[in-house]
Amino acid sequence: xxxxKEFVKITFEDIEVARKFFNxxxxxxxxxxxxxxxxxxxSVATRYKVVSRYLATYEQVMSRVIEAKEFxxxxxxxxxxxxxxxxxxxxxxxxxxxxxxxxLQLLNTKYKIYTPPAFLEFEKYFSENGFGNxxxxxxxxxxxxxxxxxxxxxxxxxxxxxxGVWFKDENRAKxxxxxxxxxxx
Numbered sequence: 001x002x003x004x005k006e007f008v009k010i011t012f013e014d015i016e017v018a019r020k021f022f023n024x025x026x027x028x029x030x031x032x033x034x035x036x037x038x039x040x041x042x043s044v045a046t047r048y049k050v051v052s053r054y055l056a057t058y059e060q061v062m063s064r065v066i067e068a069k070e071f072x073x074x075x076x077x078x079x080x081x082x083x084x085x086x087x088x089x090x091x092x093x094x095x096x097x098x099x100x101x102x103x104l105q106l107l108n109t110k111y112k113i114y115t116p117p118a119f120l121e122f123e124k125y126f127s128e129n130g131f132g133n134x135x136x137x138x139x140x141x142x143x144x145x146x147x148x149x150x151x152x153x154x155x156x157x158x159x160x161x162x163x164g165v166w167f168k169d170e171n172r173a174k175x176x177x178x179x180x181x182x183x184x185x
Contacts, residue, residue, distance in 0.1 A: 018032075023050070027048050038062070116143070116147050117158055119136075138166050
């Protein structure tokens with residue numbers, strides 16, 4: 001990879017996925033710098049452990065994309081059995097695996113990108129547990145804060161968060177009982 005002469009790019013989508021993943025701008029900047037170093041064949045040295053882990057996953061995916069491009073160029077008109085069923089790209093190579101995006105899990109399943117629930121799912125969960133009267137208020141509260149809690153931490157598991165913070169007897173509507181007794185405390 002050190003003699004990579006081709007232009008390889010990082011997309012805005014890759015940067016947005018990384019921005020949602022990292023805790024601060026310094027980690028994002030460290031990631032982008034090291035992606036550039038990766039493409040230029042320079043040594044990669046991250047300052048943060050989380051960036052190092054994320055970058056390792058990113059490098060695996062991009063190495064496969066680059067390999068696929070190279071394989072496509074070498075193949076030319078002599079297609080192997082594997083290429084006959086492959087969907088060709090405009091450049092004549094095989095289609096690379098998709099990059100992680102905001103709706104897909106990263107390859108490393110330990111790290112997931114959080115996507116907030118749809119309001120209907122949120123409202124249904126509150127109603128099932130006897131708190132339907134506050135569902136809109138709570139949803140609006142977290143939506144306005146870009147799904148961060150009162151301390152500024154990202155909400156990673158909204159069901160766990162609402163059970164711990166909002167599912168209290170004083171928030172229950174009068175006469176409303178949960179439909180599923182096993183999910184209510």
